[in-house]
Amino acid sequence: MARDLAPLVDTLAEIVGPRHVRTALPERVTYAKDGLPTHRRVPGVVVLPGSRDEVIAVVRLLGALGMPFVPRGAGTGLSGGALADGDAVLIVLTRLNRILKIDARNRLAVVEPGVVNVRLSVAAAPHGLQYTPDPSSQTACTIGGNVAENAGGPHCLKYGVTATHVLALEVALADGRVVELGSPGGEPWGPDLVGLFVGSEGNFGVATRITVRLLPVARAVRTLLADFTSLRTAGEAVSAVIASGIVPAALEMMDQSCIQAVEDSVYAAGYPRDAAAVLLAELDGAHEAAVAADAETIQAVLRAHGARSVLVAADAQQREKLWLGRKKAFGAMGRLSRDLVVQDAVVPRSTLPDVLETIARIAAEYGLTVSNVFHAGDGNLHPNISFDGRTPGLRERVEAASAEIMATCIAAGGTITGEHGIGLDKLRYMPLLFDGDSLAAMRAVRHVWDPEERVNPGKVVPVHACREWSGLRMGRAPNPGAQSAIRNPQSAIDRKATAR
Amino acid sequence: MTDRGGFAALDPCVHCGFCLQACPTFLATGDEADSPRGRIELMRAIEAGELAPDDPALALHLDRCLGCRGCEPVCPSGVGYGRGLAAARALITSRRGVPPLARAALAALTGAGVSRVVYALTRALRATGIPRWLAGWGRVRFAMGMLAATRPAKGGGGRRRLGEVGGGASRSNLPPPPPTSPVLLFRGCVMEGLFSHVHDATIRTLEVNGYAVREVPDQVCCGALHEHAGLESDARRLARLNVAAFGDGDEPIVVNSAGCGAMLKEYGHLLHPDAGGFASRVKDVTELLAARGPRPGAPVDATVAYDPPCHLLHAQRIAEPPETVLRAIPVLRLVKTPDAAQCCGSAGLFTLIEPAMSRAVLAPKLETLAEARPQVVATGNPGCLMQLGAGLAAAGIPAVARHPVELLDESYAAAGYYA
Ligand SMILES: Cc1cc2nc3c(=O)[nH]c(=O)nc-3n(C[C@H](O)[C@H](O)[C@H](O)COP(=O)(O)OP(=O)(O)OC[C@H]3O[C@@H](n4cnc5c(N)ncnc54)[C@H](O)[C@@H]3O)c2cc1C
Ligand code: SF4
Ligand code: SF4
Numbered sequence: 001m002a003r004d005l006a007p008l009v010d011t012l013a014e015i016v017g018p019r020h021v022r023t024a025l026p027e028r029v030t031y032a033k034d035g036l037p038t039h040r041r042v043p044g045v046v047v048l049p050g051s052r053d054e055v056i057a058v059v060r061l062l063g064a065l066g067m068p069f070v071p072r073g074a075g076t077g078l079s080g081g082a083l084a085d086g087d088a089v090l091i092v093l094t095r096l097n098r099i100l101k102i103d104a105r106n107r108l109a110v111v112e113p114g115v116v117n118v119r120l121s122v123a124a125a126p127h128g129l130q131y132t133p134d135p136s137s138q139t140a141c142t143i144g145g146n147v148a149e150n151a152g153g154p155h156c157l158k159y160g161v162t163a164t165h166v167l168a169l170e171v172a173l174a175d176g177r178v179v180e181l182g183s184p185g186g187e188p189w190g191p192d193l194v195g196l197f198v199g200s201e202g203n204f205g206v207a208t209r210i211t212v213r214l215l216p217v218a219r220a221v222r223t224l225l226a227d228f229t230s231l232r233t234a235g236e237a238v239s240a241v242i243a244s245g246i247v248p249a250a251l252e253m254m255d256q257s258c259i260q261a262v263e264d265s266v267y268a269a270g271y272p273r274d275a276a277a278v279l280l281a282e283l284d285g286a287h288e289a290a291v292a293a294d295a296e297t298i299q300a301v302l303r304a305h306g307a308r309s310v311l312v313a314a315d316a317q318q319r320e321k322l323w324l325g326r327k328k329a330f331g332a333m334g335r336l337s338r339d340l341v342v343q344d345a346v347v348p349r350s351t352l353p354d355v356l357e358t359i360a361r362i363a364a365e366y367g368l369t370v371s372n373v374f375h376a377g378d379g380n381l382h383p384n385i386s387f388d389g390r391t392p393g394l395r396e397r398v399e400a401a402s403a404e405i406m407a408t409c410i411a412a413g414g415t416i417t418g419e420h421g422i423g424l425d426k427l428r429y430m431p432l433l434f435d436g437d438s439l440a441a442m443r444a445v446r447h448v449w450d451p452e453e454r455v456n457p458g459k460v461v462p463v464h465a466c467r468e469w470s471g472l473r474m475g476r477a478p479n480p481g482a483q484s485a486i487r488n489p490q491s492a493i494d495r496k497a498t499a500r
Numbered sequence: 501m502t503d504r505g506g507f508a509a510l511d512p513c514v515h516c517g518f519c520l521q522a523c524p525t526f527l528a529t530g531d532e533a534d535s536p537r538g539r540i541e542l543m544r545a546i547e548a549g550e551l552a553p554d555d556p557a558l559a560l561h562l563d564r565c566l567g568c569r570g571c572e573p574v575c576p577s578g579v580g581y582g583r584g585l586a587a588a589r590a591l592i593t594s595r596r597g598v599p600p601l602a603r604a605a606l607a608a609l610t611g612a613g614v615s616r617v618v619y620a621l622t623r624a625l626r627a628t629g630i631p632r633w634l635a636g637w638g639r640v641r642f643a644m645g646m647l648a649a650t651r652p653a654k655g656g657g658g659r660r661r662l663g664e665v666g667g668g669a670s671r672s673n674l675p676p677p678p679p680t681s682p683v684l685l686f687r688g689c690v691m692e693g694l695f696s697h698v699h700d701a702t703i704r705t706l707e708v709n710g711y712a713v714r715e716v717p718d719q720v721c722c723g724a725l726h727e728h729a730g731l732e733s734d735a736r737r738l739a740r741l742n743v744a745a746f747g748d749g750d751e752p753i754v755v756n757s758a759g760c761g762a763m764l765k766e767y768g769h770l771l772h773p774d775a776g777g778f779a780s781r782v783k784d785v786t787e788l789l790a791a792r793g794p795r796p797g798a799p800v801d802a803t804v805a806y807d808p809p810c811h812l813l814h815a816q817r818i819a820e821p822p823e824t825v826l827r828a829i830p831v832l833r834l835v836k837t838p839d840a841a842q843c844c845g846s847a848g849l850f851t852l853i854e855p856a857m858s859r860a861v862l863a864p865k866l867e868t869l870a871e872a873r874p875q876v877v878a879t880g881n882p883g884c885l886m887q888l889g890a891g892l893a894a895a896g897i898p899a900v901a902r903h904p905v906e907l908l909d910e911s912y913a914a915a916g917y918y919a
Contacts, residue, residue, distance in 0.1 A: 024557030024558075025555075026551050026557045026558035027531075029542070030538030035515055035516055048531060074517055116521055137516070137517065137518075139518060139521055140516070140520050262576075330514075330516060331576030331577055333514055340514045
């Protein structure tokens with residue numbers, strides 16, 4: 001911790017209690033990474049508020065001091081989004097884990113941001129309801145993090161990603177003002193501000209209270225596992241399924257190397273180890289007969305498009321096993337090698353077979369192991385590169401291969417993230433996709449929420465690539481009084497108060 | 501290969517976070533430094549020499565780890581958290597020594613001469629009935645509750661006690677006993693000092709199921725508490741003595757303490773190749789009983805919540821056998837609480853050394869138990885029996901903590917097996 005931060009720490013401790021301010025190096029080091037551990041930043045101070053009011057008080061204090069800060073949920077993000085530098089405060093929201101309300105009649109829930117995704121579905125289950133967006137990380141990640149990343153999940157193919165399910169938000173802005181966005185009954189008028197906030201990657205403020213839609217748990221479900229002897233055929237089958245006109249609840253693909261990792265783990269699901277790829281498809285709905293008929297159709301389509309066999313889950317237990325294997329696949333990759341980076345890109349579905357082949361070729365050229373596990377129905381790819389970071393020069397090779405994979409996806413008409421966000425990791429790809437004016441426009445939108453760029457600074461928009469950047473850099477004076485304020489935080493608050 | 505010891509078992513961690521919600525200390529504080537993933541970062545840092553093992557801010561969070569290994573079975577990558585922790589704790593202890601309180605507790609509970617006196621005194625105190633009166637929250641009162649929880653149920657060994665339905669099977673209509681096979685009993689220190697009635701029940705119930713239980717002289721403490729305290733060489737010394745005491749026959753070694761069982765099964769890693777055979781002979785008492793059915797006893801009219809000890813469920817991955825044992829008791833109603841698989845906060849010396857965290861971990865469990873309203877909480881480990889017993893008493897929940905074989909023993913007594 002920088003010495004300058006000491007007085008700030010005392011004031012933070014007054015707000016949240018001394019036990020919930022972390023300043024020692026070993027403690028801060030545990031917050032240096034998220035789910036993509038190739039990025040590492042040790043935060044200056046870590047603070048764990050225990051209530052909405054404490055969050056707001058902390059944000060207000062930091063606003064008064066002009067200090068940068070970063071909100072963090074469970075730290076399962078896959079783009080380095082929840083990392084803070086040594087001059088910034090990390091606000092960890094895991095203690096805000098209360099489900100404030102489940103309104104079964106109106107099918108909505110109000111939660112604090114640190115509620116773990118799956119816990120909401122568990123709490124809603126007695127009402128026959130669920131929180132539908134189901135990122136594979138759902139047993140760990142927070143709903144606040146889901147909102148910030150606009151998280152997707154296997155079942156978002158049919159039901160839509162997080163944005164579709166958020167009705168209203170309470171947000172603490174950079175300076176500690178609290179605003180309400182949206183309404184439980186739906187957006188009342190004008191622009192969709194909730195939609196604007198969802199996916200903002202912690203750049204627009206801290207979500208302190210979240211109202212989400214709950215949906216009924218499907219009454220009829222069929223889960224199919226189709227296996228293929230070539231990756232290309234599996235890719236082609238994806239388009240065929242979608243072309244059938246039936247929208248599966250989920251359509252996921254895993255390749256052979258991913259199958260091996262899962263089958264070696266405690267989550268072994270019974271995927272055929274000799275398959276080049278498997279597709280996991282789920283059909284659901286309210287009527288048994290209709291879902292059964294859809295499942296028949298999809299089975300036939302899969303067979304006609306090269307599936308070696310199609311297995312239908314016999315019961316709920318087998319279905320759960322098939323899904324657990326899929327959802328824990330990323331976590332199982334540690335079995336392949338010591339280090340792992342996962343990429344996230346979306347390509348037009350029709351290009352899947354070609355793109356998968358190109359990725360395999362790039363992997364071979366760079367001598368790397370790439371495993372694929374992804375939301376095939378959306379064309380949302382997740383190539384995972386396994387490597388041993390201790391081998392000299394290998395990290396650079398992995399970076400180069402990643403860049404080439406990204407370029408391939410963009411060339412195929414795709415984009416550089418489907419659900420993991422830009423964070424730190426994808427900053428360098430932004431200029432490949434957007435010109436300076438577009439990036440400047442994004443930045444201007446951010447300034448509406450956070451004019452000083454203090455919330456999660458340095459993420460998402462690569463500042464140097466913005467058209468107006470050079471001008472801004474020269475024009476922007478360092479925040480006056482920030483230095484003295486750090487030494488005497490209380491005086492800064494007083495000054496702000498009198499200024500108002 | 502350079503010998504990195506237990507640290508190598510941490511290599512597969514990819515920082516995914518799937519273990520966070522399985523960790524009782526993370527659930528209690530929400531702090532990454534109190535999570536498996538955060539602790540793995542710390543352990544990696546001390547192995548790499550980036551952080552000092554005796555840095556108090558680092559040691560604090562590794563000390564606060566229960567060693568419950570709830571993080572292992574959920575990890576898709578198969579990270580060997582427990583092995584890493586043992587290596588890290590050994591490194592920490594080599595730098596800063598064992599904290600005085602832990603050292604005193606170790607000597608009192610496991611020291612060859614001292615412990616005999618300590619146990620005799622505590623048994624005398626227990627017999628006065630005073631600890632039961634004093635049981636409550638607060639350091640001393642909780643310890644009294646723990647002691648009270650070690651008291652054998654009223655009525656003494658092998659006789660009828662708990663809500664018996666009466667009658668039951670009579671000896672004449674019982675099937676003949678299966679062939680007699682020899683097993684060796686591991687007695688341990690806390691089990692021997694405070695739970696000798698559980699040993700008695702173990703011997704009786706095993707015999708009903710065709711096992712002939714033999715005593716083994718010269719056996720010593722398993723060394724688990726030493727290993728938790730980072731005293732690896734002491735643990736190794738005890739392990740060698742036990743390996744010698746139990747000889748190289750092939751009779752199963754029966755253990756009724758999950759913590760000791762987990763440790764004995766680790767001897768292969770602790771002593772390297774020479775103890776692999778020993779480890780594979782170690783069996784939890786419920787494993788042996790379940791392998792024979794076990795034979796049903798007389799009905800016991802009681803509601804029982806089974807609470808698996810972490811060192812049985814997570815470390816030894818034994819889930820079914822204890823429930824099979826309890827299901828051999830007719831009428832007995834087995835209830836499941838949603839957080840049964842989570843640690844109770846006992847964790848060896850942890851409850852004495854880290855009382856605040858220990859109680860914080862226990863609290864949610866007591867809440868669900870208060871809701872489930874069992875008469876008995878069954879668990880197969882001395883630490884858990886004491887922790888849960890003390891917690892139930894302090895929270896005023898009208899239930900007692902008992903070892904599963906004690907319940908089977910009662911059911912057998914009522915059935916007339918011992919008449
Ligand atoms: C194994 C694994 C599988 C995954 N599968 C999927 C998947 O299927 N789909 C998917 O979309 N993602 C997936 N992810 C990525 C990740 O889980 C999601 O991005 C998730 O939404 C992150 O939530 P978190 O609580 O961990 O947030 P964090 O990682 O802590 O933070 C992520 C971002 O959100 C911001 N943030 C957090 N809380 C708030 C708040 N209250 N207000 C404002 N900003 C906030 C942070 O500043 C940061 O920028 C996966 C990750 C892993 C490790
Ligand atoms: S220990 Fe396992 S579950 Fe936990 S973060 Fe590491 S890989 Fe994931
Ligand atoms: S052993 Fe238990 S307390 Fe320690 S990190 Fe693992 S789950 Fe948490």
